[in-house]
Each structure stands twice: as structure tokens, then as C-alpha cells.
Amino acid sequence: MKLLVTLILILITVPYSFAQNGQINGIIHENQTTALPYVTVTLKGNTEPPVAVGISDNKGHFKLENIPVGHYTISYHLIGFQTVTQSVQVKPNESTNIGTVILEPDTKLLQEVSVKAQRSSVSLKIDKKVFEVGKDVLSQSGAVTDLLNIVPSVSVSPSGTISLRGNSSVLVLIDGRRTGLTQSNALEQLPADQVERVEVITNPSSRFDAAGSAGIINIILKKNKKAGFSGQIRLVGGIPNETRISPSLNYKSNKVNLFATYGIRLSDYVGLYTMQQSTGLSGTPVYLNQRQDEDRHDDARLLYLGADFQINDHNTITAAFLRNSTNDHDKTQLNYLYSGKNGGIDSSLSRTGESWEKRSYNQLEFNYTKTFRKPGKKLTVDMQYDFWDSDKVWNLSTAKKLPVTMNLPMIRTSSFGKSKDLMIKTDMVQPIDSTSTLEFGLKMEDRRVNSDFIAQQENSAGWEVIDQIDNHLLYKEMIGSAYIQFSGKTGAFGYQGGLRGELTNIGIEDRTGSYTNQKNYNKLFPTLNISYRFNTSANLQASYSKRINRPRLGMLYPFNELTDLSTRYVGNPDLNPSYANVFELAFLKNWKTLTLNPSLYYQRNNGVIEDYTFRDVKGLFITMPVNIDKETRTGFELSVLYNPFKWLQANAELNVFHYKEQGSYQNQNFDYSGNTFTTRVSSQVKLKSKLSFQAVYNFRGANATAQTGSDAVHGIDFGGSKTFMKDKATLTLDVSNLFGLRRFSNRTIGSDYEINQTSIPNAARYRLTLVYRFNQKDNQSVRQAKSGNRD
Incomplete structure (x- = not known):
């Protein structure tokens, strides 16, 4: 497979290999500090096919050589991340340094044209398990506590006690910070569709507080990016x-x-x-x-x-x-x-x-x-x-x-x-x-x-x-x-x-x-x-x-x-x-x-x-x-x-x-x-x-x-x-x-x-929810309350 990809890349770039007029290089990260390998880098002009195609190495570095002088569009693509596109100019006999390009996780990865709906997914990072919240029915209709009940390894009791792997000695954070909103069932106030992802950290790094012998649950809320x-x-x-009214601007x-x-x-x-x-x-x-x-x-x-x-x-x-x-x-x-x-x-x-x-x-x-x-x-x-x-x-x-x-x-x-x-x-x-x-x-x-x-x-x-x-x-x-x-x-x-x-x-x-x-x-x-x-x-x-x-x-x-x-x-x-x-x-x-x-x-x-x-x-x-x-x-x-x-x-x-x-x-x-x-x-x-x-x-x-x-x-x-x-x-x-x-x-x-x-703290609960968005896509959100100190 690698040989086939290499041959294709050679065939694509052969028509331009004789100009040797310049090159483009840069680094691709998945956040501010973590390099991202195997990213496809595509350089296009005004016509097809692409002028050049490359792949980032294990350190996130990429280089496109023998590029004719001119204005181009360069894009970076990797499954699971949002594609980034930007303009670039190549000058005679110069190396153009793009700098560091950050790719964000793609919350629409599994969104199909015929279905138009996003699915939740799980990934494993260096120090945590990440649950990317899709548009699952039960994660969109209720509160954050309802969402946590479908996150792997996490459970919420009817009294509001949050457990990780059956252990209630867990520290709950919102956007990486302690929150008073986890006390007295206050998470019931936060709608589940405001959550972008939930990080389950069973062995937290020293950056986090040492509290919580079972680990940490870090709830990351969505941020508004639209002008x-x-x-x-x-x-x-x-x-x-159960009556709720919640406008957000x-x-x-x-x-x-x-x-x-x-x-x-x-x-x-x-x-x-x-x-x-x-x-x-x-x-x-x-x-x-x-x-x-x-x-x-x-x-x-x-x-x-x-x-x-x-x-x-x-x-x-x-x-x-x-x-x-x-x-x-x-x-x-x-x-x-x-x-x-x-x-x-x-x-x-x-x-x-x-x-x-x-x-x-x-x-x-x-x-x-x-x-x-x-x-x-x-x-x-x-x-x-x-x-x-x-x-x-x-x-x-x-x-x-x-x-x-x-x-x-x-x-x-x-x-x-x-x-x-x-x-x-x-x-x-x-x-x-x-x-x-x-x-x-x-x-x-x-x-x-x-x-x-x-x-x-x-x-x-x-x-x-x-x-x-x-x-x-x-x-x-x-x-x-x-x-x-x-x-x-x-x-x-x-x-x-x-x-x-x-x-x-x-x-x-x-x-x-x-x-x-x-x-x-x-x-x-x-x-x-x-x-x-x-x-x-x-x-x-x-x-x-x-x-x-x-x-x-x-x-x-x-x-x-x-x-x-x-x-x-x-x-x-x-x-x-x-x-x-x-x-x-x-x-x-x-x-x-x-x-x-x-x-x-x-x-x-x-x-x-x-x-x-x-x-x-x-x-x-x-x-x-x-x-x-x-x-x-x-x-x-x-x-x-x-x-x-x-x-x-x-x-x-x-x-x-x-x-x-x-x-x-x-x-x-x-x-x-x-x-x-x-x-x-x-x-x-x-x-x-x-x-x-x-x-x-x-x-x-x-x-x-x-x-x-x-x-x-x-x-x-x-x-x-x-x-x-x-x-x-x-x-x-x-x-x-x-x-x-x-x-x-x-x-x-x-x-x-x-x-x-014998305890039955809550009977069956039936709930009808209507969400209306303006100037906003259905996977975006306005800013929500995110932080607090100790419970």
C-alpha cells in the first residue's frame, strides 16, 4: 500500500519536477504541543490535478519541493480531523515556511450526506480517553447528567452521584476546572447538547489536581466560533x-x-x-x-x-x-x-x-x-x-x-x-x-x-x-x-x-x-x-x-x-x-x-x-x-x-x-x-x-x-x-x-x-424537548457556564 501511494505521488508530481523554482515546508499539530503524523498535504493551482501532494512525518513535518512560482491553495487532511485550507505564495528560489498548522478534531467525521447526523466516537490520548459527543438522541435531549450516563466507564445514580468504573471517588471538572455546578445536582441545569466532548482520565497527569482516587471526568463545553x-x-x-426554558445568546x-x-x-x-x-x-x-x-x-x-x-x-x-x-x-x-x-x-x-x-x-x-x-x-x-x-x-x-x-x-x-x-x-x-x-x-x-x-x-x-x-x-x-x-x-x-x-x-x-x-x-x-x-x-x-x-x-x-x-x-x-x-x-x-x-x-x-x-x-x-x-x-x-x-x-x-x-x-x-x-x-x-x-x-x-x-x-x-x-x-x-x-x-x-x-427515587420520566437555533449550525453552541472551585 505504501509503495502504491509513493508511485501515485511520483506520477502526480513528475510534470512539475523540472521547474525546481521553490519549496514549501511546515509543521502540523493536533494541538499546541502534539505533532500529527500521516496528514495528507495537497497543493492546488487554478486547474486540476494537484500541483503537489505530501504526507507529514512522525514529527508532523512536511515538505513540498520543485514548486513553480505562483499563488496556490494548500490543504491538510487527516481522517478524524477538520480539513484546513489556506493560501500560499511561492517565490523564485525561496523556501516558503508555513509555520505550525493546527488541525481540530472533526466532530462531523461520521456525518453522512443521506443521514445528516453525527455519531459519538472514542479516542485514546497520551493521558486520557476522549468521548466525542455526537448528536445521539439521549445526549441531546436532557441534561449533562443524562449525557454522562452514556459515556464509557461513567455512571450517574438517581441521587446525582457520579462514578467512574463503579467508584464514586471521582473529581468532576468543567473545561479543566473544579466546579460548584457538580454540587446538589446543579449539572441538571446544563443542557447536554452544550457539551463538545467528555475526557475520562483514569490516571491524570500532574497538571491536574491530585484529588479523586478514581480519576477525573473533564467536561469540555462547546465554544462559539461564528462571527x-x-x-x-x-x-x-x-x-x-419538568419544565425548562433556556435562551442563550x-x-x-x-x-x-x-x-x-x-x-x-x-x-x-x-x-x-x-x-x-x-x-x-x-x-x-x-x-x-x-x-x-x-x-x-x-x-x-x-x-x-x-x-x-x-x-x-x-x-x-x-x-x-x-x-x-x-x-x-x-x-x-x-x-x-x-x-x-x-x-x-x-x-x-x-x-x-x-x-x-x-x-x-x-x-x-x-x-x-x-x-x-x-x-x-x-x-x-x-x-x-x-x-x-x-x-x-x-x-x-x-x-x-x-x-x-x-x-x-x-x-x-x-x-x-x-x-x-x-x-x-x-x-x-x-x-x-x-x-x-x-x-x-x-x-x-x-x-x-x-x-x-x-x-x-x-x-x-x-x-x-x-x-x-x-x-x-x-x-x-x-x-x-x-x-x-x-x-x-x-x-x-x-x-x-x-x-x-x-x-x-x-x-x-x-x-x-x-x-x-x-x-x-x-x-x-x-x-x-x-x-x-x-x-x-x-x-x-x-x-x-x-x-x-x-x-x-x-x-x-x-x-x-x-x-x-x-x-x-x-x-x-x-x-x-x-x-x-x-x-x-x-x-x-x-x-x-x-x-x-x-x-x-x-x-x-x-x-x-x-x-x-x-x-x-x-x-x-x-x-x-x-x-x-x-x-x-x-x-x-x-x-x-x-x-x-x-x-x-x-x-x-x-x-x-x-x-x-x-x-x-x-x-x-x-x-x-x-x-x-x-x-x-x-x-x-x-x-x-x-x-x-x-x-x-x-x-x-x-x-x-x-x-x-x-x-x-x-x-x-x-x-x-x-x-x-x-x-x-x-x-x-x-x-x-x-x-x-x-x-x-x-x-x-x-x-x-x-x-x-428498597428505593425507587425516581419514577419513569417522559420528556419532550424543542431546540431552535438562529445563525447557528446544529452542532455548534454558544458559550456556557464552565468553571468553579471545589465542591
Whole structure:
């Protein structure tokens, strides 16, 4: 094949070989620092055939020789990237240097003329797996959380918890930055069709924060590249109620890019939770049957506006403001039936709860970017200031039903929290030569969180504090970090090594002195990635990284809500971070209609965080996170993408792993080992009439720990879409949790008790979405909120 290509190139260029009047040379990159080989370079004049054709080498270099004097058009083409075309002039006896040409990934690669629809694809880079978002039905109709549920290796629980390979210790970024939008289901505010690609980084380089022992999910949003006014409006209606209105506008000129987005979301959720609890099994048993019906209503508003200012060709400033506010109103009804060993009902209780919560998340963003004459050299300075507050009130009414009817005292709880988070960082990219790059940077983050919580019970004189639950907590965190990283290529080999150091200072204070503590930990986090490219369609990669999993705020708060009479979750202010060493070997092979991506991985976590359940002196079951000794995971993952026809795309994914936990806490032994797996299968059919259908099936196998076991979970999502009005409008109908199959069952077993629970947090949801675009193609987007600090 190479000989045939060479002969063709010789035949094409023979008629021009005698002029020897000049030459053209340059370098082709796929980004600012990575050379791109095997690119076809075509030089054309006013007539056919081409004047000359060449191919870039392993370092991205190309050269066209013996070119007659004149004006030409030169183009650069490689499958998977957008073709770039530019004008060039050849002068007598001179070498014309094009400089560095950047080819962008082609998001229209699989767009067929008869189908006019884009497909998602997966590629393997030196330090990450990249999921290019196509116009899949389910990735266009819903929110970012819906999109993540079809990304290989990623899953999202109904409560909004994001996991990578079944591990929830994952760091979620937007455009490479921490985001407060991942807290409290705020990603529900971001439409999925605003996402350009999702980077799954199981072994992140030292450029990224060391947080997230499972890895990093980096959500890259689309950028507006079209001059003038553009935008879109999105309308959503659903059952149960889901109403969304989201207009977005963008204005772009040579020097200024203005962007604004406003979103309204009104959503209702219906949940059902049941529990069977058995206690006193070694003596006189008591049985509890419990049912909880829940109605949740969310009212959310999002505003994001800002501007990019291009001072000159090498200096750009970005400033933006984000506000995301919510008003939630929840109602819950709990019924308790108690019985003895004879099976008859001895007593019953009912509790009605109603809560109101207001949250406001705000963010100021500033970025300065400086490029240099040397291609790939870049300096960035980022500053972000996040500030939020939350105010929540619960009113609880309890009544005895059997053996007598009696109203019990009212209970109310009130919690208020606020946070201020300042982040400043700077990064430098310094190319050494055409194949190697040095990167280094500094970062500082200061965070202060205040939280008040009080629980009161009504009495004849008014209200009294319950169980001394009245406290104020101040959490202060300072993180300073620095990194250095070197990457390069030698022939088919690519390599990237780095070291990151993080210094952390944490202070916890409370009014009563019960939780006051000071913690400092300073650690080094090395990373190494090595890849070998067999050819343009096959790549092998080995990687290692050391990571840290810092506890989330919800894990640290000792305050708890009193909604349930029988169980309660509390945080642990004494919780420490866990550390992970992660090794991985991955292979990617692309054929014309098939892509295979198998990988092996091993992860060892020290000080792993695990939930511990115990029964207190009042008979209440308490669950709290604790540190145990260690956990190891050894797994195999396989992703398959199959495109047998232009109109059909099928995806399959399998993740199988063995896990082993060791450690103890108080009198509880946590030693346990087991095997489990997850799988996902999806298919999409695209018809000539711009009508598409997609179905996704998810299955998570049963798994267990020393205390708790969870049954298998499965579910189906389905959707169809139609594009019309010359691609200006798209109408989508989708169903989440079709047939209501997705339900969660688990059991907790102790020395003298057993608890079985079933949860259906969300019923089947039907949603109709209309998107109308103006001065914008259906694969483009206006600027969206992209960044934030820690969750």
C-alpha cells in the first residue's frame, strides 16, 4: 500500500519536477504541543490535478519541493480531523515556511450526506480517553447528567452521584476546572447538547489536581466560533412535571466575544422507599415495616454572562459571572408498623415532613492567556471566587396510630451554611522542540465554610433543643500546589512524566469544642504515561499515578436531619483523606466499522473511606463514614463501538473487577472481598428523513461489603428525535427509566439485627424537548457556564 501511494505521488508530481523554482515546508499539530503524523498535504493551482501532494512525518513535518512560482491553495487532511485550507505564495528560489498548522478534531467525521447526523466516537490520548459527543438522541435531549450516563466507564445514580468504573471517588471538572455546578445536582441545569466532548482520565497527569482516587471526568463545553449574533432557545416539558426554558445568546467580533445564558427549571420528582427492620434477633425480636412516599419540587434559575477580550494577537482576557439559585419544596410521608415474633401489629406511627430550602451559588471568573511567537508556548493566569449560601427548614409532625391515637410534639430543624472560596493559579507551557514540551504551574486555594444547625421540639413553654443538637461549625481549608511535567515523542513512542506537590492545612472549629481539630498533610504525587502508536488506528498505553481522595463536605458535617425515626446519616469531622496508587494498561484499535478498547487496571487505596452502621443506646441506626486500612481493586474493562451501516451504531461496555477491603473500626471487622461487574449496551438508528432513535440498557451487578450488600440494578432509557427547518430546529422525545425498572435494594446485617431496604427515587420520566437555533449550525453552541472551585 505504501509503495502504491509513493508511485501515485511520483506520477502526480513528475510534470512539475523540472521547474525546481521553490519549496514549501511546515509543521502540523493536533494541538499546541502534539505533532500529527500521516496528514495528507495537497497543493492546488487554478486547474486540476494537484500541483503537489505530501504526507507529514512522525514529527508532523512536511515538505513540498520543485514548486513553480505562483499563488496556490494548500490543504491538510487527516481522517478524524477538520480539513484546513489556506493560501500560499511561492517565490523564485525561496523556501516558503508555513509555520505550525493546527488541525481540530472533526466532530462531523461520521456525518453522512443521506443521514445528516453525527455519531459519538472514542479516542485514546497520551493521558486520557476522549468521548466525542455526537448528536445521539439521549445526549441531546436532557441534561449533562443524562449525557454522562452514556459515556464509557461513567455512571450517574438517581441521587446525582457520579462514578467512574463503579467508584464514586471521582473529581468532576468543567473545561479543566473544579466546579460548584457538580454540587446538589446543579449539572441538571446544563443542557447536554452544550457539551463538545467528555475526557475520562483514569490516571491524570500532574497538571491536574491530585484529588479523586478514581480519576477525573473533564467536561469540555462547546465554544462559539461564528462571527456576529448567534444563539438558541431550548424548551422542555415532561411528566412528572419538568419544565425548562433556556435562551442563550452570543455576539462575536474580531476583538470581543459576548455571551449570556439564562435558564429556568421547574421539576417534580416522586420517590418510594420501603424498609424491613429486624432487631433483638438473639432474644425477643421486634420487626418494623416502614414505607416512605416522597414528593420533591425544584425551582431553579441560572444566569451566566461574560466576555472575551482579545487585546492583540497574543493576549486575551476573559471575565464572567455565574449565579445558580434554587428553591426546593419537599414533602414526605412515613408510616411505621411494629410487630413482635407472633406477627401481629403491636403499634404504629406516622410522620409527615415538609421542607423548604433556598440555595444560591455565585461565581466570578477571570482568565488571562498569553501566547508567544514560538508555536505552542503559552502562559495562563486564572482567578475564581465562589461564594454560596444555603438555608433549609424542616417541619415534622408525628402521631401514634396504635394502640392509641395520640399526636406527639412537633419537631423542627434549621440549617444554614455559607462558603467563600478563592482560587488563583498560573500555568506555563514551554515547547522544547517540535516533539517535546515542558509544563509547570502554581496554584493556591483558600476555602472557608460556616454552618449552623439546630433541632428543636415543641413543649408547653415553646421550643426546646433536642439532644443538644445546636452548634456552629467553621471549616477552613488552604491548599497550595506546584507541578512540573515533561512530555515528548520518539518515533512511535510517546511519554509524559510529572510530579505534583500539594500542601494542605485544615482547621475545624465549633461552638461547643466537640469537633475542634487541626490537620496538615503535605504529599508528593508522581505520574507517568507511556504510549506506543502502531499506526494511525492502533495505540497502546501504560500509565501510573498517585491520587488523593479528600472527604466531601457532606461527609464531614456532624449535623443531621431528623426526618426518619429509625435511621440517620451523620458526618465525621475526624475523617482523613485516602490515598490511591493506580496502574493501568490500555489498548485502542480502530477499524473501518469497529473500535475496540480493552484495558487492565489495578488500584490500591490506603485509608479508604467506608460507611459504618451501628445502633445507638436509643435504638436508632446511625450510618457514618470512617477510615479503614486499605482496599485493592483489580479489573478488566472493554468498550466496543460498532458501525456496520451508515444508519446504525451500536456500543457495548463491560467492566469486571475484584475488590478486597481490610481494616476495622471499633468492634466492626471490615475484612471482605468479592467480584462484581457493570455493563452498558446501546444502539442508535438514523434514518434519511433526519429521524433518529436510540436505546440504552444499563446493568450493575450485585456487590457487598462487610456490613452491607446491594442487589443488581438495571434500567432502560429510550428516545427519538427529528431535525427540521433546515437544521434550525430539533424535536426530541425521550423516556428515562422506561417501565420503572430502576430500583435499588440493599441489606445491612449486624450481630443482632438485619435491615432490608428498597428505593425507587425516581419514577419513569417522559420528556419532550424543542431546540431552535438562529445563525447557528446544529452542532455548534454558544458559550456556557464552565468553571468553579471545589465542591
